[in-house]
Amino acid sequence: MALSVEHFGRTYAAATGTLTAVEDLSFSVASGEIVGLIGPNGAGKTTTLRSLAGILRPTSGRVSIDGHDIIEDPLEAKRRLAFMPDEPHLFEYLTVTEHLRLVARLYGVADVDSRAAALVDELELKGKEGSLPGELSRGMRQKVVIACGLVRRATTLLFDEPLTGLDPIGIRRMRNTIVARAHAGAAILLSSHLLHLVEEVCSRVIIMDRGRKVADGTFEELASRADLATAGSSLEQIFLRVTGHDAVR
Amino acid sequence: MLSASLYIIVCSARNRMRVRLRRLREPRYLIGAIVGAAYIYFSFFARFRASGRSRRRLQASDWPESMAPLVALLPALGGVALLAGAAAAWLLPVDSGLLEFSDAELQFLFPAPVSRRQLLIHRMLRSQLGILFGALIIAVVSPPALGVSRLQLSVGAWMLMVTAKFYFTGVTLARARLRAGSDRVRRVAWLPVAVIFAAVAVVGSAIARDALRSTPQGPRDIALAIGRAAQSGPARVVLWPSAALVQPLFAAWPEPYFASLASALAVLAAVVGWVLLSDEAFQEAVVTVAERRSQEPSPQGGISYTVRSVGWTLAAVGRPETAFAWKAAQQTLRMVDRRSLARTVILLILLTMAAASMGRANGLASLLGAFSFAGTVFTIVLAPQILRIDLRQDLSHLELLKTWPIKASAVVRGELLWPGVVITATAWTMLAVATFLSATLLPRVSVGWRIGGGAALAIVAPSLVFSQLTIHNAVALMFPAWVPLGNQRPRGLDAMGQRLIMLGGTWLLLVISMLPGAIVGGIVWFAFKGFVGAAALVPAALVCSMIVGVEVLLATEAIGPAYERLDILAVERGE
Numbered sequence: 001m002a003l004s005v006e007h008f009g010r011t012y013a014a015a016t017g018t019l020t021a022v023e024d025l026s027f028s029v030a031s032g033e034i035v036g037l038i039g040p041n042g043a044g045k046t047t048t049l050r051s052l053a054g055i056l057r058p059t060s061g062r063v064s065i066d067g068h069d070i071i072e073d074p075l076e077a078k079r080r081l082a083f084m085p086d087e088p089h090l091f092e093y094l095t096v097t098e099h100l101r102l103v104a105r106l107y108g109v110a111d112v113d114s115r116a117a118a119l120v121d122e123l124e125l126k127g128k129e130g131s132l133p134g135e136l137s138r139g140m141r142q143k144v145v146i147a148c149g150l151v152r153r154a155t156t157l158l159f160d161e162p163l164t165g166l167d168p169i170g171i172r173r174m175r176n177t178i179v180a181r182a183h184a185g186a187a188i189l190l191s192s193h194l195l196h197l198v199e200e201v202c203s204r205v206i207i208m209d210r211g212r213k214v215a216d217g218t219f220e221e222l223a224s225r226a227d228l229a230t231a232g233s234s235l236e237q238i239f240l241r242v243t244g245h246d247a248v249r
Numbered sequence: 250m251l252s253a254s255l256y257i258i259v260c261s262a263r264n265r266m267r268v269r270l271r272r273l274r275e276p277r278y279l280i281g282a283i284v285g286a287a288y289i290y291f292s293f294f295a296r297f298r299a300s301g302r303s304r305r306r307l308q309a310s311d312w313p314e315s316m317a318p319l320v321a322l323l324p325a326l327g328g329v330a331l332l333a334g335a336a337a338a339w340l341l342p343v344d345s346g347l348l349e350f351s352d353a354e355l356q357f358l359f360p361a362p363v364s365r366r367q368l369l370i371h372r373m374l375r376s377q378l379g380i381l382f383g384a385l386i387i388a389v390v391s392p393p394a395l396g397v398s399r400l401q402l403s404v405g406a407w408m409l410m411v412t413a414k415f416y417f418t419g420v421t422l423a424r425a426r427l428r429a430g431s432d433r434v435r436r437v438a439w440l441p442v443a444v445i446f447a448a449v450a451v452v453g454s455a456i457a458r459d460a461l462r463s464t465p466q467g468p469r470d471i472a473l474a475i476g477r478a479a480q481s482g483p484a485r486v487v488l489w490p491s492a493a494l495v496q497p498l499f500a501a502w503p504e505p506y507f508a509s510l511a512s513a514l515a516v517l518a519a520v521v522g523w524v525l526l527s528d529e530a531f532q533e534a535v536v537t538v539a540e541r542r543s544q545e546p547s548p549q550g551g552i553s554y555t556v557r558s559v560g561w562t563l564a565a566v567g568r569p570e571t572a573f574a575w576k577a578a579q580q581t582l583r584m585v586d587r588r589s590l591a592r593t594v595i596l597l598i599l600l601t602m603a604a605a606s607m608g609r610a611n612g613l614a615s616l617l618g619a620f621s622f623a624g625t626v627f628t629i630v631l632a633p634q635i636l637r638i639d640l641r642q643d644l645s646h647l648e649l650l651k652t653w654p655i656k657a658s659a660v661v662r663g664e665l666l667w668p669g670v671v672i673t674a675t676a677w678t679m680l681a682v683a684t685f686l687s688a689t690l691l692p693r694v695s696v697g698w699r700i701g702g703g704a705a706l707a708i709v710a711p712s713l714v715f716s717q718l719t720i721h722n723a724v725a726l727m728f729p730a731w732v733p734l735g736n737q738r739p740r741g742l743d744a745m746g747q748r749l750i751m752l753g754g755t756w757l758l759l760v761i762s763m764l765p766g767a768i769v770g771g772i773v774w775f776a777f778k779g780f781v782g783a784a785a786l787v788p789a790a791l792v793c794s795m796i797v798g799v800e801v802l803l804a805t806e807a808i809g810p811a812y813e814r815l816d817i818l819a820v821e822r823g824e
Binding site (some may be wrong): 050083088092 | 566647649652655817
C-alpha cells in the first residue's frame, strides 16, 4: 500500500483538559486509487491530513508512506509525499517560478525546468511565473501550492480542499489533474466538502465524524450497508445518515 | 452609533484583558508576568519612591547655569518642532492609522446605515485607549522635572498625541481632496497646505535672520537662536497653535497650567472640526489606505517586496543549506522598506551630530573611525538579535517546512547561513574602515597593535555572530511561544517579561558558549605574546573562533531533534 494508517490518534491539550481530535483511525490507499475523506466541520480531517504530511506528530498509531514510517523514517516518507493544504502557505518574497525551483531543489528534481513549464501550462499559470504571491488571487496561489506539490514525483498525494478559490474552469482542470495523477499511479487522498466532486472522482470514500471513522468503502458498498440501505443512493444522503444529520433538510 | 462605538471599545478591551488574564494559567505566561511586573516596579516605581523621599522636584533653577536659557526656551522649541512635523506630514507618505479600518470594521460598519462622520468619530474614540496608555507610560517613565507633576504631564502628553493623530488624519483626508474632480474642493483642500507652509516661511525667515545676526557656534547656540526667533514678532503669532499644544508639558500649577490646557483644547477642537468637515473625502482616503495595506503582502504587515533579479539562480541539485540561504537572500534583496531606511539615516545623522557636539571627535577621519568601530561592535553584538531572517521568521511557514524531506540539522544550518553571512560582511566592512582610520582614533597605540586587534576581531566576528544566531534559533525551536514571529509584537506584561527572560538567557548562553574558546585563545595569547607581541592576537583569535565554530556545528546537530519534535500548535500566532 502506498499510504497506510494504523490506529492513528491525535490529542490536543486544551484549557478544559485533553481534546481528542482523531481516535483509532485505520485505512490505506493503494497506488492509482483516489480516496475521498469527508466529514462535518471538526471531524478531524485536517488534523489527519496534517499528521500524514508530517506536520503534526501522531499521539498514537503508525503512518507510513510506501512502507516508510513518517516518524521513524521521515525523510524517505516525505520524499514520496506531496501535501496540498487548503490555505496556500507561500513565501511572500519568492515568485511562482522560484517557488517551483526551491521545491525542486529540496526534493532533488533535476529536470525542474521542463516539469515546471508543463505544470505552468497545465495549471494555467502562464504569464504569472514572475509574480509574487501578494500579486496573485486566492485561486492562483492555490494553484501555485498544487504546482509545488506536483513538480516532484510523489507517489502519494494529499489534497485538502483543493478547489477552494478556483473558478469553474479551474475546478474542471484541477479535477482532471487529480484524475490524471491517479492514472499515472499515484495514491491520492482527497478531503473536500464538495460531495459531488468526491462522488465524481473518488473510487472509495472514508467518512469521519467527531474524530472517528464512521464509514469506509466504495459507494456501492456503502449504499448496500444494512443501516444505510434506506438512506438513498447519493453520497450526500449517505453522509447525512452516517453522521446523524439526515433529519436536516 | 456612539453607543455602538463604546460597546465595541469596551467589549474589545474587556475581552483582550480576559485573554491575557486567562493565559496566566500557563506557567510560561505567569512567569513572564511576574518578571515583567518586577522589571516595571524596580525600574520605575522603586526609583521614584526613592527619589520621592527627598520630597522636592527639580526646578528650572536646579539645571546648570549654562542650560538655564535653553530650558526656558523649551516650549518655544517644542512649538517649532511641532510646526516642522506638521509641515513634514504633507511631504512624507505618513498617516495616523486612524483610517485603517480592521477587516471586521469594514465588513460590519461600512454596509451599516452609519454616516462617514460617525465612522470617523468611531475611529477617533477607538484610538483613545492606545493614546491614553501611551500618555500614561510617558508620565511614568519621565522623571519629574521643572515642577510638573506626572498627572499634568500625562494630560499634556495625551492632548499633544491626540491632536497629532487627528491632524495626520486630516492630512490624509486633505490629500484625497487634492485629487478631487471639483476645482472648488481642490482649492479648499490646498488652504491648510498654504497656511502651514506660510507659517514655516515666517518662522524660518525669523530663525535665519537671528542666525545671521548671532552666528551660532554649535547645537546649543543654534537651539538658542531658534528659541529666541520663535518668541518674537510674527513668528510668535504663527507658532501660537503648536506652542499652545506643547505648553501644558511645561506650565506651572495651577493657573498657568489650566490656562495652557484651555489653549491646547482650543487647538484640538479646531483640528477635530477640520477633520470632521473633510469627511467627504473619507471614502476615497479609506480606499487609498486599504489599497496601500493590500500592497503589503506580508501577513504580519509592514514589509513589501519588489521583484528584481539578484543574479543568483538556484541550481536544481545541491546541498539544502544553500537553498535556504538563497531563499533568505531573495527576501533581503527584495525588501524595500524606505521608512526603516529613512529612520536609520536620521538616527545616523543624529548620532554623528551628538558625537561631534560632545567634542569626542577630532576631525572627520576620527569621527568616521569612531563611528565605524561603534558600528562594528553594534553589528556583532546586536544585529543577530535584530535581523530575524531565520527560523524566528520561518516558524510562521512551519506548516510548509515540516513537509520537506530535509534533515532537521540542515534546516537549522541553512536558516543561519544567510543572516550570518550578511552580518559578518557588514561587521567586516565597518571594521576595515575603523582599522584603516585607527591611527586618528588611537594615535598612541602602535600600528602593530591596531592591525593585530582589527585582524583578531575580524576572525572572532563570524563565530560570535553564528553562535548568537544559533542560540536565538535554538530558543525559537525550544520555546516557540516566547518568540515573536516575523514582525509580531506581542503585548502585555507577560510578553514583556518573556522578552526579558529570553534576553537574559541568550546573553548567559553566549557567555557560556564563548568561554572554552576564550580560555584556550587566552592561553595561546599568553604563550606567544612574548615572542611575537601584538601578532599573537591572530592565532589566539583563530583558535577561539575554531572552537566556537565547532560548538556551533555541534549545536545545530543537537537542536535538530527540537525541530523534529516542534509541534505547529506550539507556534502561536499573534494576539
